[in-house]
Amino acid sequence: MTEIATSPLTVAPETKHVPDTMAAAFEDFMGAFEAFKDTNDRRLSEIEGKLTADVVTREKMDRISRTMDEQKRAMDQMVLKRARPALGRDDALSPKAEEHKAAFESYMRRGDEHALRALEAKAFSIGSASDGGYLVPNETDSEIGRRLSVLSPIRSLATVRQVSGAVLKKPFALAGMATGWVAETAARPQTTTPQLAELSFPTMELYAMPAATAALLDDAAVDIESWIASEVDIAFGEQEGTAFVSGDGTNKPKGFLSYTNVAESSWSWGNIGYVATGAAAGFKASGPSDTLVDTIYTLKAGHRQNATFVMNRKTQAEIRKFKDADGNYLWRPPATAGQQASLMGFPIAEAEDMPDIAANSFSIAFGNFAAGYLVVDRTGVRVLRDPYLAKPYVLFYTTKRVGGGVQNFEAIKLVKFATS
Template identity: 75%
Template sequence: MHDKQPAKRGRTPKVAPEVAPEVKAVPDGVTAAFEDFMGAFEAFKEVNDRRLAEIEEKLVSDVVTRDKVERINKAMDDQSRMIDEMLLKKMRPSLSRGGAGEIEAAEHKAAFDAYIRRGDESGLRELEAKAMSAGTPADGGYLVPPETDSEIGRRLSVVSPVRALATVRQVSGSVLKKPFSPAGMTAGWVSETAARPQTGTAQLAELSFPTMELYAMPAASQALLDDAAVDIEAWIAGEVDIAFAEQEGTAFVSGDGVNKPKGLLSYDQVADGVWEWGKIGYVATGAAGAFSAAGASDVLVDVVYALKAGHRQNASFLMSRKTQGQIRKFKDADGNYIWQPPAKAGDPASLMGFPVAEAEDMPAIAADATSIAFGDFRAGYLVVDRVGVRVLRDPYSAKPYVLFYTTKRVGGGVQNFEAIKLLKFSAN
């Protein structure tokens, strides 16, 4: 072996570079809340498995175990609701800062702000004259700026689940008429020299979707309007969007069609075996106000396969949070939970591989209630929006407050009756 050579004079020995410590990203509020939700789900599965084992062994579960399952189940619902609210805040769109229409948008915003704060209509009238448009209806009022209009529409799609699932059309008139063919053309086989008799012609049905007026009337003091630090447009959107969304959500589910959209549960319902166009088919659970004791989840499979394959591939479940909490306890024949949590924050939970949308307007489980809907809602339900949200400033009716009469015209109804099926909690 050779001895080590001494280091040469004048040369600095090499030093290993210092390795910077690994910096871990701090999870944001949504990520942290989602991790807590997933942890709660793991705890839920563990306790629910214990409950099922107790039932299998002793034919009854311990009351402590049952209470613990319900507490964790409720905690998961609360955590899911908190995540939804946090995501709703994050989805607030930022106003555009560029583009060809930046100058026009800025002028409209400034003119609208002057109208809201001081009742000064001159700027909006000048803009209407430039555009040669009639923005003021017979009863007065002005179109809100595009930023506010899109803000309200975007937040509605989050709060109102049916709107997010359905097809949305914008119209300039008061009614949307849509032709639909319940049955296509007929065809037949013939030999080379046989006569070709005339085949049946496709019949068209006309569906009509009138738009109804939805309104809100928030009030503000003049002191609030004089405060330049207050974003009036954001305030109007914040006051109006939740009120509009709650009314819409109820109407899209159970509205009777009188001065409001017709909800999907308001149409005639028949057993799926005798389904016909114009009605919505349902599958019965076999027990009044409950799932069947024998194979509780089997009826969910029946509902899934009651839908045609073309609609099934785009289908979703629609139910309330409480109904979803009950289904969360079900397992398939292999012992796997049929309800699965979302893959990441913002995604829907899944039931047997299909997304689950929560609609608190869906009825709770009760005798003869149709508490679960399953279908391709984009093909099955149509939401009609008349373009524009209007605001009329009223400083006289409620002094010393200024009222803002805000209106939007919305319609809706089923456009394809075979694309939606219901689960009815009844014996037959």
């Protein structure tokens, strides 16, 4: 027990040192991974010797695993801050953008839309329709998009298209042209033409309605744009992340887990293929990583080289314990700060919306999501200022139209925790 009490990895969360640089965070993460390997090796030795692992060892390994998750999230936040644009900097805005920013702030603080209407007369591309709602200025709109890429990992993996209409229709070639070998003077019969299918991706409305008091809006020290972004990105990111994974397609995007799932041996277009683990609610006791190898090679080479594993942190914690025949861990930490962890050479995206391991659950996805999943954004984020409905609060009704769905059914595969 003394070893556990004095280990820096087992200090209570409220007393942990929070690294302030990416290099320090990465160094802490690698130290935690080495401690994890040592503790797991001890656990495996105890199982071999006593047919069970010591409770203290298991608890220590669980604490180290949680510490690694926390440190990885800290590094992700640092990457986010590094990529985040500075808002409201005078030297970063053109005179036209500065004028639009001032007009937008006047609307957000006091509901004064005269300056925005004047800008509409100068440049019709800046203002919105005359229904009381206005597009967010470019700085805020851009920040929301970048921060969503972190909150919703599927968005950062998928192909993202912006559309100006309500629905994006995408033709897809199911089969190419038929060809044939012929002799020099033989007849050339007509060959079959390519078969096309049409995929439809409607955009659904996603909204948030944060509130602020009039006193807050009158305070000149408050950065209204940053406040709106920080409020909206959390609400939008959580909703999008869930919908892209498990949305049913009714008033929301259709997630890749909501399509018909079939065993890989019975796969056909329009379905998502899966590989079963061979054990109910878990991996097989012998050769648990065989399922992962089988899943990897269900993808064609063109998709496999750009593929990513997607799972939540609990599933990833289970897979961290896997070793190959030579005793090497299959899960590897990031090679450098800012990169992703890998499993069997493929990157891992941590998506908390993926289900936990349970009977018949699809807890692991593997595929080329850039080819397999399409996110459709209706251009623009709209903000409607409402100072009347909830006095003394001012409501900011913020909407964005988003759609999504599978565009290539052979590019995404699943792991099913079941016997078949």
